[in-house]
Amino acid sequence: MTLIALSHISLTYPNAAAPALSDLTLAVEEGATLSILGPSGCGKTTVLRAIAGFERPQDGAITIAGRPVSDAAHWVVPEERGVGMVFQDYALFPHLTVAENVAFGLQRLEKPAATRTIAQTLDLVGLSGFEDRYPHELSGGQQQRVALARALAPKPIVLLLDEPFSNLDPDMRGQMREEVEEILRLTGTTAVLVTHDHDEAFAMADRVAVLNHGRLEQVDTPEAIYHTPSTPFVANFVGQADFLLGHVDNGKIHTEVGIFENVGGHPTGAAVEIMIRPDDVHIVPASPGGARIVGRQFRGSENLYTVILPSGQHLHSSEGSTTVYPIGTSVDLKIVATHIVTFPKS
């Protein structure tokens, strides 16, 4: 069942030249997590703020649990939308204790019920015993948990998370990601997560929506986004990608490094670009090989090599880090393309 529906949303900020969102249509299924992914300034936070009611789109409609909250005829203020929000900076009330922060949204509950909910929620996020601390006495991760608990306690229809992990240390970030995912799963909470980090989006979301300049580029499962991006922008944004020039001949795409299936059904003679991810490219030292290694980045479990083709085109390859090839090594390339993605040459 669709819980949140945005249809044809357009929003332009006052005094802004370009719209922040244009003609955006999105849906979030009940119990699912949707991730909105995009570079900074793409409008992804604006989507969240429009759902929460902090911004009012000029066009289009938003419904939450079937109730119109924003369209030409309806406007529901944030405090009446039943959404929970976790901010990038957590926005904890500095003058209230952990328990008081969590209790903030529970003012309509009787005291015993509120007390019970606070205890349960803090237990859920692993902060039992921290009730009387103030936000400034907590670590970043703990503050994050309080923000989560505060947003979850009133049992919101949907939980909105705005770059929730970006203020955390990298190791803390992974741990929190797992914990939050677990909590969302346990509680069956519908969530919308905004992030610029594709790893985070892939790890947490059932579906990912990629936004660019206020327009929706693609919305799909994480796997589909990664392997079969529908635009070069998506292909580039969700991971390292190289684009090789090719042309269609005889129902095949011919490129410098080999021949591929014409999956896009491009007409014969058309110039196309084929997307190749580093994990599909393998290098084999050969003398004389068809390419040469010009760069290597050590990435822990793997090495990312940059090779140069005779045409001058650069291509990336990721290899296990057990063997190291020095820069300058002459190599042959082996492309194992499980997902062939092509775009017409622009």
Added chain:
Amino acid sequence: MAVLAGILLASVAGLQPASPADAADRLVIYSGRKEKAVKPVVDAFTKQTGIQVDMKVGKTSGLANEIRMEKTRPRGDLFISTESGIVEILTKEGLLDPYQSAATKAVPEDFRSAAGTWTGISGRARIILYNKNLVPEKEVPRSIFELTNPIWKGKLAIAGTRERTTLAWATALVAVKGEAFTRDYLKGLHENDLKILTDNTEVWQGVGRGEFAIGLTNSPNYYLARQNNLPVGVVYPDQDTKGFGTPINPNVAAVIKGATNPEAARKFIDFLLGPEGQRILVTQDYEIPLIADVDSSEVPPLNSIKRTAVTAQRLADLEEATLKLLTSLNPNW
């Protein structure tokens, strides 16, 4: 917020005793006369009659403006003014109630309103105040018209028309001597660098401390300066038989039209003019009694001073023209 609410409550609660009680049975006096001068009379009045009094002391002109603004619903009962010009204006605007009694009739006619709307309660003569250290006894001027003599250049001071007694003095000049004469006379004073000060206090202090040799001011200020141990002398100018005399400005009392408590106001006027009221009023602030047989103690009695012959109505009529004349000569007036 709780703190604020607390403060608010405490303030409101604290106000109760501070605000004056029900106005209906209290006499409200707007006094342009000094509190020091009026308060003892008020206390004696309350003691005698049992009528409680609330006083609002301020500048006569400020209070007169208030009375005008309060026209729709007067808040004061009695107005004590330091000058008759203002009450004449208020009379014309219909803001005062006539009151005449045996007591008011004891006041000479030129210190009473023709319409009976106000009555003089005491007087102040226009005087020459001089610094004894700066002016040797034989050089002391006996007439205000001597002051245009260049020997007084840079040594003269007077209060501006913010002190309405100054305006009354200049208006009396216009009334008696004519506008052309007055203009020439004032020009002469200005050629002598007459300094126009903010108020009479500055005049008597300036003269007393030696900033100026000579000041034109009112008679009580002489005694005030003496009280402050300043070396001053006084001249009641132009006293020869054919002379200009010197204007005597009455302090006056008037019942405000529409007063909540007019009866008490009238009682107070009678009390002011009675022997006890006069005694207190005169001794408090060295004023000249206007009632014949009241002892004026060290102040010269009314009949010993030759006063300029001009009525309050005439003064009121000429006031605006005089003011124009003054400001045309010097904007500081």
Added chain:
Amino acid sequence: MAQAGPLTLTPSAPLAPASGWLAQIGTFLLLVGVGLLVLPPLLFLAAAALKAGELGAVTIGSLVGLAVTTLSLATLATIWAMLLALPLAWLVVRTDLPFRTLCRWLAVIPLAIPSYIGAMAYIALLGPVGSVNTWLSALTGSPQQWVNIYGFWGGVFVLGLFTYPYIFLLVSAALEATNPSVEETARSLGESPLGVLRRVTLPMLRPSILAGGLLAFLYALSDFGSPSLLRVQVFTTAIYHQLNTRFDQAAAALLSFVLVLITIAVLAGQQMLLHRRSYVTITGTARLARPLHLGRWHWPATLLTGAILSLSVFIPLGVLLVQTGSVGHFLEVVSEQGDYIKNSLLMAGLAATLAVILGLLIAFTARRTPPRTGALLSGTIQIGYAIPGTVLGLSLILLYNTYVPWVYGTVGILVVAYLIRFLTQSVQGVDAAFAGINPHLEEAARSLAASPWRVLRRVLAPLVRPTLFAVWALVFISAMKELDATLLLRPAGFDTLPVRIYIHTVEAEYARAAVMALLLIAFTALPWMVVTRLREKKLV
């Protein structure tokens, strides 16, 4: 839905819309209330000014002359105040100046000294027959006049001395809030100390210098007491002349209206100058880097500080103390003033408390209304500050005595006058403090179903608490000192300390007036002292 964990977080139905229309009615009522408070006197003024017809006795020439004198006086006084405030603020915040905490506290005291009292003190000292002339004449044996405080430059001198704390407060707070490392970076980039001051520090402080300067400027523009005592012809004294000598209320209204128009122009100019909103708060967080070591500048800096504080605090207070006469007299007078002290404290306390509450509500409402409405609201309130007290008093008498007589004739009318004159201090202060709050906090609260009232009460108000105390103290100080409107509006039998000082001064009882002036200053400074102490102890 997947499965229920230990918690059944079933989405609850959207809660009943309780706050929406209530909030709207509240906003509406507030707008109407503020409008009814501030606009009638302004409209009255405009109407009365129009009645003046062919300018009454006021000529265009005299208007231009007045405008030139008034604006020059206010401008030069503001520059003088800046020259006093800036070095002092920098020294007490950034350096190891001796007794800098004490100096910082003392530097605010001049605000508690009404400018008319400051002027009287300096006339006694520097007047033509003041102490200094007397001493110098006695010393040299020649009776010439050495100094004369009267006139335009005396007005500039006195006004600057007693308004510089407005600039000092804002600038020292801004200095505290800015990171000294920015200046250190500039030094490391090869900029000389003077260059750092010119190119880094001063530009950073510009908004607070301008905001403080504006307060000082508006004060100078609308002050009556000191120019009147020092014999400077400005708008306020000309208005007084029209009212009290000529009884020409129309001409007075016309002059007042021109003054208000000048003020509006100044405020509009400030808006354009600041362009973008700059956020200055009158409370700062005391996170300080290590203070700059003065070294060989120790003595010059100490001397400068001493000189500024002497001119603005010690000398005027000293003159007043000398004037009080004997200790016995002092105590006798003090013992008689119980009622007046109580009246003053109550009125100022009531006005300050209401101003803070209204300031909170107005600043909060202004944030939630379209920007233009908000600007109109705060602009209207600012203009109230510019109406000369005497004129405001008279127009309130007419308006309130005619239409709400049950308010006029009670002390309530004084509170109304104080609110019209000083509400802007509260609105501006609270607004600036709100602007410093992370907007996410308000949004978080709203997403947690908090009504606007709850957002204000539970989130915003507690967060700006230090500012609320400071703003309370500021309005309290202004209301304690107010004389012009109080003189006209007080109910018979109800006098405040400034009114008593005025009466005693007029009656030439200077010793008595001096004692009461000291009392007034002490009681005015008191809340500021308390707020400062509490802030040092981190209690507010």
